[in-house]
Amino acid sequence: MKKIQIASLVLFAVLTIAVCLLESGTLTWLQSGLLRVISPISRSGSAVKSNIGNLGKDLLSLDQLQAEHERALAENRKLRAENNGLRDLQQDNNHLRQVLGYRERSSFRLVPALVLGHDAGVWWSTIKINRGSADGIAPDMPVITDKGLVGKVSAVSGNLSEVLLVTDENCKVAAKVEGTKEQGISAGSRDPGGELRLTFLSKLADLQPGQKVYTAGVSGGIFPSGIALGTVKSFHARELDGEAILEPSADLGTLEEVFIVSGAK
Amino acid sequence: MRQAILFVILLLLLPIAVAVQDLLPAILPFQARILLLPVVFCFGAMALPLVPSLFFALATALVQGLVLLQIESGQAELGLTVPVVFFLVWAIVLQMASEATYGTRWEVHALGSAMVTLSLLGVEFLVLCVKRGGFPLEMTVLLRIVIPSAASLLIAPLLYFTLRKIVPVFIEEAPLPQKPNFSR
Incomplete structure (x- = not known):
């Protein structure tokens, strides 16, 4: 065996041991670094994905427009197309007003954010x-x-963060049931049903x-x-307590915009 | 020098694979995900010589460990030891498979990618069962392990032939040996 190979193996052994012995503080710092590295790819990829999605929606709108044109032959085609275009804009406007309104109504200081994607980890949400x-x-x-709780920030880098969803087994939330004095702890489950226990x-x-x-x-809690x-x-x-199955208030499967609670107003 | 370039390309592919797999949609109805990291790892483990492939396995373990890092009460839930051991074992197995099949063959790469994905998800599930308690081995859980593995099997040839186009000189696929002729 060549000397360089022996030296490489020794270096490899030292690195392996060093990696296995890393403490949680260093791991968090490294994770933040990794998020920083993948941030440009995630952001540009998300933008491309969004554009492709919008293209599909636009094509669908054209199909709908075509169907309407056929039903209403008496109406002016150009005017109808313009109206539909304006309607799309109005919908966007209403949606943005709703989002802005919630932000202003809320008693929390909120930072709006766009969802870039769901992580590919199978056992974590x-x-x-x-x-x-x-x-x-x-x-x-x-x-x-505006519908309800989504989760908590679990890792942060310069301009990208990871959010642990309420449907994850590790996201535990102290909760109370409306109209009763019942309180409990809510968490997700490993079995991926999207429900809370x-x-x-x-x-x-x-x-x-x-x-x-x-x-x-x-x-002392965070929520x-x-x-x-x-x-x-x-x-x-159950044997010692009661368990309720909950449907999350926020639709976690189709999240596009969220707010981070950065404090009280 | 050529191997060093391949090594660097594969290292760069690791964070790209992580970012891209997050952008890919889940496979309905079980919300199973497509994993690209094991596919890239298999390629590196088979195409690189032994010592660089061990370093590559260590890098893959570091990336995978950091991607799944969740700090609970000041402690990392999964840590890096499990991924490090996992990827090192697989790097050695894939090296042996590569030698046994006379080079980096696409069929072996595809099969290896599926096996690595299957065992990766299985090991993660078992570790979580030990750490969190309970063993909810239900059909949906099994499908969430099997479907990404099948997806890896299908995606692997795509990555294999793309990388071969990019770096054709690095990967030599030797022809299978001829059957010995014992007739006189």
Whole structure:
């Protein structure tokens, strides 16, 4: 064996041991570095994906327009096309007003962010958003939409962050059930059903499907009180406690825009 | 020198694979994901000589470990030891497979990619079961392991032939040996 190969193997052994012994602080720093490296690819890829999606929507609108033209032969074709174009703009405008309105109505200081993509990790539920430490984002900040709680920031780089969704097994949220004194801990599950499990409820809790569940906002916790978390789907008593299955309030499968709660107003 | 260039190209492909696999849509109805990192790893482990392939396995483990890093109560849930051991073992196995099949063959690469993906997801699931407790081995869980593995099997030839176009001089696929002729 050549000397250079022996030296390479020794270097390799040292590196392997060093990598295995890295502490969580160093790992977080390295993870932030990796996010920084993939940030340009994620952002440009997300933009391309969005453009392709919009192209599909535009084609669909043209199909719909064509169908309408055929039904309304008496109407002026040019005027109808212009009206449809204006309607699209109006829809966009209404959507933006709704988003802006929620931001202004909210009692929290909110930082809007775009979802760049869902992470490919099979056993973890995380998404990437286009805001990072440059926008004042820090780990453990809650992430919400106008519908309800989305999750919490789990890793941050300069202009990209990772959000752990409420449907992840590791995202535990103290929650209370509307109209009762029941409180419990909500978390996702490894079995990917997209539901939440609210545990540590009373065995005798009389919960009905459709009841709303909100964050309890315990002291020392990271989630403020009163954010919609989900709706009760079912309840069953277990050996020591009661467990409710919840449907998340926010539609986590089709997230496009979210808000990071950076503090109270 | 040529091997060094291939090594650098493959190293650059690792973060690109991570970014691209996040952008790919989930496969309905089980929300299974397409994983590109194991496919890139298999190519590197088979195309590079032994010592560089070990370094490449270490780099892949580092990237995979950081991608899945979740800090719970100040502790990394999965850490880097599991991915490091996993990818090193597979690098050695793939090197042996590459030698046994006289070069980097696309069929072996595709099969290896599927096997690495299958075992990677299986190991992650088992480690989580040990760390978090419970063993929810249900049909949806099995499908979330099997579907990405099948996707890797299908995607691997695409990456293989693309890389061969880019770096044709680096990967020599030797012809399979002829059957010995014992007749006189």
